[in-house]
Amino acid sequence: MSYITLGIIGSGQLGSLLCQAAKKLNIKTVVISDDEQGPAQNYSDQFIFSKYDNKEKIKEFIDKVDLVTYEFENIPIDILKGINKKKRVLPKPDINQIIQNRKLEKSFINDLGIKTTEWAFIQSADDIKKNEKILPGILKTNTLGYDGHGQFVLNILDDVKKDWYFTTDYILEKKVNLKKEISVIITRFLNKESYIYEPIENIHKDQILKHSKIPSNINQEIFKQAQVNAKLIAEKLDYVGTMCVEYFIDQNDNLLVNEIAPRVHNSGHLTINAFNISQFENHVRAVCGLNNDTVQKISNAEMINILGKEIDEYRGKSFGDDEFFFDYGKKVIKDKRKMGHLTTLK
Ligand code: ADP
Ligand code: MG
Numbered sequence: 001m002s003y004i005t006l007g008i009i010g011s012g013q014l015g016s017l018l019c020q021a022a023k024k025l026n027i028k029t030v031v032i033s034d035d036e037q038g039p040a041q042n043y044s045d046q047f048i049f050s051k052y053d054n055k056e057k058i059k060e061f062i063d064k065v066d067l068v069t070y071e072f073e074n075i076p077i078d079i080l081k082g083i084n085k086k087k088r089v090l091p092k093p094d095i096n097q098i099i100q101n102r103k104l105e106k107s108f109i110n111d112l113g114i115k116t117t118e119w120a121f122i123q124s125a126d127d128i129k130k131n132e133k134i135l136p137g138i139l140k141t142n143t144l145g146y147d148g149h150g151q152f153v154l155n156i157l158d159d160v161k162k163d164w165y166f167t168t169d170y171i172l173e174k175k176v177n178l179k180k181e182i183s184v185i186i187t188r189f190l191n192k193e194s195y196i197y198e199p200i201e202n203i204h205k206d207q208i209l210k211h212s213k214i215p216s217n218i219n220q221e222i223f224k225q226a227q228v229n230a231k232l233i234a235e236k237l238d239y240v241g242t243m244c245v246e247y248f249i250d251q252n253d254n255l256l257v258n259e260i261a262p263r264v265h266n267s268g269h270l271t272i273n274a275f276n277i278s279q280f281e282n283h284v285r286a287v288c289g290l291n292n293d294t295v296q297k298i299s300n301a302e303m304i305n306i307l308g309k310e311i312d313e314y315r316g317k318s319f320g321d322d323e324f325f326f327d328y329g330k331k332v333i334k335d336k337r338k339m340g341h342l343t344t345l346k
Contacts, residue, residue: 004288005030007065007087009080011038011047013328013338014071014264017272019043021280027288032061039329040071052079062086069241069287073100073262074144090240090287091262098237099262102142102171109257112236114229116257117248122170125160132157134174142169147336148207176256180249182216183267184230187242187282189292194234195282196227197275198297200267202246208336212267213302213346214274218249225255233260242283244268266305266338273324273343274301299345311339322346 004027008015011033019029020043031044034051041047046064050057052075062068067088070080073096080093098104103121110116120131122139135157141150153175154160181202188194201216202209216223230245237243244265246258268279276296277285285292306314311333319325322345330339 004028004067005045005065006284006288007032007061007068008040008044008071009033009052009068009075010071011035011040011044012071013039013326014266015040016043016328017269017278017280018069018071018264018284021278021284024281025284025288025290027284030061030064032057037331042329052076058083067287069283070096071263072146074146091243092238092240095237095239095262099260100143102140102145102259103169105260106171108236109233109260112229112232114232114257115254117176118174120172122166122172124166125164128154128160128172129157131172134172136175137172138175140171140173142171147338151207176248177251178248179251179253180216180218181247181258182218182222182226182249183212183244183246183265184226185242185244185265185268185271185279186227186230186234186239187279187286187292188234188239189286190240190289191292192235193292194231195277195292195295196230197268197271197279197295199223199226199247200270202267206336208305208307208338209266210305210307211302212270214270214300219253222249222253222255229255229257241286242268242279267303269326269341270301270303270343273345274299301343301345303341303343305338306340306342308335308337308339309333314340314342 006027006029008031011031016039022029029044030046031040032048036049048061077097084093098108106116136155139152139154182199184199185197199216200212200214203211242264244261248256248258264279264283272278324343327340
């Protein structure tokens with residue numbers, strides 16, 4: 001019997017799935033979120049609706065929990081650090097500070113000797129001109145991006161419009177001629193041991209994950225290297241919890257890190273049904289200081305993300321024994337919004 005209460009910042013599907021994993025481990029959850037309708041409130045023991053800069057509500061949250069984790073990385077860093085002074089935040093806020101900033105993130109990865117796509121830090125149209133050799137490329141906001149938000153394709157210099165104001169910092173990345181995308185999910189524990197799930201193959205549509213599967217169709221060398229890199233990154237960050245490394249594989253089989261997610265990840269949803277211990281359970285175990293139980297694969301699997309109005313069709317369907325439909329219970333259907341997923345064991 002455990003008496004831990006875990007605080008979770010964010011109330012989307014990742015928060016919901018973390019709450020469900022915690023329940024299985026007898027760990028209580030308190031979710032804080034600025035989304036009054038966040039679906040995680042249906043699974044948490046308590047829910048606090050608040051803006052993240054509301055000091056009173058944050059104090060109420062801190063007082064209720066033993067430690068804190070988060071389902072998304074774009075939490076203002078000062079707030080995360082403030083919470084960490086009172087109750088331990090895992091993964092550590094310092095890690096989040098690096099990863100929520102593409103420039104710091106890419107520099108950190110490159111300094112480990114791990115390849116990313118060629119990139120440059122951009123603050124003006126002139127900076128793009130100076131880095132013309134990177135084109136065709138993708139301009140991404142340096143902070144606060146998700147699901148392709150804040151990304152602009154630049155094929156030629158003329159795509160930089162004269163009336164653009166550079167009010168924020170950007171990264172310009174070379175556009176990779178993709179052969180494949182894969183991700184590696186790793187959970188690292190307080191005792192410094194880690195479990196690395198096998199690489200997952202991902203297909204994105206309009207920059208949003210649409211489909212994931214295991215096994216991924218890659219050679220042994222890439223399989224190993226992808227896991228070795230993830231382990232090195234987790235160790236250098238002294239990471240505790242579940243983390244995801246997203247990779248590009250180009251036409252010449254170069255393995256390039258796209259980005260790191262310092263949290264459980266959409267591509268790992270299939271671990272709920274394909275493994276005895278999911279990325280969510282492993283995350284909760286790791287941050288709460290539980291032991292790392294033996295992880296076993298149960299089956300190959302495929303996962304489809306259900307976006308926007310597609311959910312209506314799934315809500316009326318019946319499913320086979322190998323199919324696991326997750327409805328996130330979001331009240332408002334928006335175009336391209338992640339509404340649910342379906343995992344099929346193969
Ligand atoms: P987000 O932070 O929104 O997840 P990503 O940088 O991971 O954004 O980009 C989302 C998707 O867009 C990637 O998974 C990939 O399919 C595509 N993409 C992003 N950057 C590149 C690139 N430099 N070359 C080719 N495709 C890219
Ligand atoms: Mg991504």
